[in-house]
Amino acid sequence: MPDHDSTALLSRQTKRRRVDIGVKRTVGTASAFFAKARATFFSAMNPQGSEQDVEYSVVQHADGEKSNVLRKLLKRANSYEDAMMPFPGATIISQLLKNNMNKNGGTEPSFQASGLSSTGSEVHQEDICSNSSRDSPPECLSPFGRPTMSQFDMDRLCDEHLRAKRARVENIIRGMSHSPSVALRGNENEREMAPQSVSPRESYRENKRKQKLPQQQQQSFQQLVSARKEQKREERRQLKQQLEDMQKQLRQLQEKFYQIYDSTDSENDEDGNLSEDSMHSEILDVRAQDSVGRSDNEMCELDPGQFIDRARALIREQEIAENKPKREGNKERDQGPNSLHSEGKHLAETLKQELNTAMSQVVDTVVKVFSSKPSRQLPQVFPPLQIPQARFAVNGENHNFHTANQRLQCFGDVIIPNPLDTFGTMQMPSSTDQTEALPLVVRKNSSDQSASGPPAGGHHQSLHQSPLSTTTGFTTSSFRHPFSLPLMAYPFQNPLGAPSASFPGKDRASPESLDLTRETASLRTKMSSHHMNHHPCSPAHPPSTAEGLSLSLIKSECGDLQDMSDISPFSGSAMQEGLSPNHLKKAKLMFFYTRYPSSNMLKTYFSDVKFNRCITSQLIKWFSNFREFYYIQMEKYARQAINDGVTSTEELSITRDCELYRALNMHYNKANDFEQVPERFLEVAQITLREFFNAIIAGKDVDPSWKKAIYKVICKLDSEVPEIFKSPNCLQELLHE
DNA sequence: CAGCTGCCTG
């Protein structure tokens, strides 16, 4: 915050005015300011002219007809007419300038005295000079110094100045239309007309917290918004296309590989098939949506996932055969006695290199695509992809095998959909499991599960099962595995599996995890980025990554708020150390009963959760968010009713099939599997709706804090939450009855 | 100051 300090210095009174961040506080004033500022600007530009005409025409300045009308109105015989035609969008401005020029005899210095310059003559003058000095310095410095100047020269000179000035003025106008406050400051007189002057503080807050517009105004923006969305969708589609292309290229390389591989080593087939099969359904999911028609048979042979799979199987076999530590001296062993193995080794090395370079190029390419516009996704999604790059680099120098382009295309997305089956049993549970399920939270320590069997609730396991584990048959066991196998050090196993899998993740996730992946996407990305910070993926400490990920990462999530002693990895407590998606679901259902639960109440109703400040505030935040949504809906429908001509609150009632209820139910009870939404909730909702209705009708919404009165009413309408919600298993009991 | 709430934003 640049002005954080100065903010602190502001008087308390000023701060309290923050309350006036009402729903529609700035709506009227902002547009009024803009209009006034605009009018003022043009009246300043053309004090003799009709202000309204000018303003109107400028608004319409893209409209050729209007421009022409104005031009006629303003027109005096002018030799520049033709010269200006190439700038249709600027004709109004040009006319204004012309007008001024003619009045002042068309001589250069007169510009400074014209109305146009009244708000910033210095700037304009300077600009004109600096601008035209590039073209014709003498003219600028001494416009009068050439009494013998020919008419042509005069024309040219004025034309240049005109262009410069025209561009300048157009810029100003453009700027005005984007920032009314700037325009406002431009004219001292205007402040007198505006009753409330805008203090710096105010404008700062205006920028920082934009007010929501009422329905009516919002609708005018919605088209714009949807257009933007469309654009983004298109970009996404293109990216997808790119990935598909890369996959195609990969399959080509894969074929090459098989030609070599199958001829040299066929005994691995059985070994590979297991994981191939397991991989298959995974990849089918990804491909299911590919418009490229491919038969399953084709996929069997050419799937990129299998390709990598085989490569790794080969590598692993080599390692075992040679009985050597994995990551050391790979290159030295290239000249082993067994030529067949050494060839495979070489191939493996090559492949690793290929993966390395390909990854970096993929990252570069996609980043380039994304970086053209500021996208939040970018830092979230792609940094993880760089991990393999860093790690692969350990494996030695580059074997120039394909062109860079080929590498890019071939390996671009292989790692992404491939959950690293070979090592998956050890590594994947940590990453995939963790990232799949939890919104902001410390999930129940899975050591509890592996050590003492399934959790009491029984729901957790399924929730945290990754798509991979579902298809490969291993159930999520623990992310604190005993890292007994030396293979753990292999570059492939880093937690990257999860973040990268999350890239196409939504598309490939198994059905049951779909909404969870969506719900927790933000967490996942945050987790990954956290992880990046805390574990820079040094190849020297590979074993630490998988374990370090979940716990230290999660701990850092709560930062200093977290009581670290509560989170000992080996505490083995039966309490949840975080809030699960089921807790969220439960909280939502509880909202049907209570809108303003106290923290004590939350503690009693979430007795299976180990409470700390972090958890408490998260829960409270949930309810705050619930309320926010609730009240937004209420206001929306109240306004809608008013627009629809409803005049009496009697006409407003909420039933289980009314639109408003459905919206609420969709939010708090998405699957509609909670069938006992209490009648009381409908009543409260109806009361709320009527409160909003009355307040708006009474015009109270001009008061910035008009909603607070409503909140006060509603908060008294909480009812008792049924006892059953106190049970940790209440969801099962509630939803399966 | 802590705890809570609401507003805005991402």
Added chain:
DNA sequence: CAGGCAGCTG
């Protein structure tokens, strides 16, 4: 839904 912030309350 979460983070950040501001304001209110006790």
